[in-house]
Amino acid sequence: MKGSVIVVGFFVLGVLAGRSGSMPAWVLNSTTSFVALCALLLCVGIGIGLNPDMKNDIKSLSPRLALLPVATILGSWMGAMAAYLLMSNDVCSILHHRSLTDCLAIDSGFAYYSLSSIFITEYRGAELGTIALLANIIREMITLLLAPLIAKRFGPLAPISSGGATTMDTTLPIITQSVGQRYVALSIYHGFVTDFTVPFLVTMWCTI
Template structure:
């Protein structure tokens, strides 16, 4: 949760800097593109740097492969329904925001590049909120919906920031499931976000 608060703090600091004209106009530069490239490179390093993750995937129950698929489909269905009560936002814009699956740093940069800063900011706040809800509501999710609920709720964050809280409340036996889920959902983010932003 500390990491989420730091991200929010930098976001607020950026907004204040932009309003006070302290910083240069980022829209006239390619800095966001280079930041995105650096972020994708970092994601690749973090995945490739842990060979144990691939070994743990092989030990999974084959039925659990459907968990990240259902998380993706459920999130997209939810954002499609949300678009019905948001007349100023199109179906594809809502689904692009939902396709971040909690991965706020990557999805918000993609959406800003394709659709502008306003929707990128909405994606940032929406996906940070998803992570914070998972961190705060994990014990309730386990009690009401079962051990897999906080994993699905966490989306792409379940292999990093929400993993400790999931392990604490779902149990140590769900660590590999959580990492696998996060890996698959995380991998889908750039493809789905750019797909919905492009149509």
């Protein structure tokens, strides 16, 4: 929760700095975003490589539970399609200038707001990148705040799917508290797989 608040704070500071018109030219250069993206991917790889238990945790999973990331991805896409249909009708036409692939690209961030928003900004512009940042932050915060309620209402796998790519780091403590230690390995595996797919799936929807 604290981490999400900090990210939102930096986002607000960035908006204010951009509106001030006092940013140096090198900050506005698209190369800066690309370098930041490469550094972020490097940190992700280092974090995964430093986890000595990742291999054993994955081996301990049953084949049925190993398909949970697939269910998360497909379920998220179905939700994005439903939201697109709802928001593009005549009564609520706020997406009149956006395509279904835009919604699917945003949703394919799976709460990994920092990485997905940079990719979407590069491909589809700052407006959609900002929407992606906020949408994925909200997804993480919903999991952090409502994981116990989600687990009670929909079962122990539901908060893991809700957390998306964050279930191996920021939302892992609250998920463990909500569903028990027996789901720790699954949560880490789920976060790893969905985390790994984000660059590929976001890029795929942005280039269609």
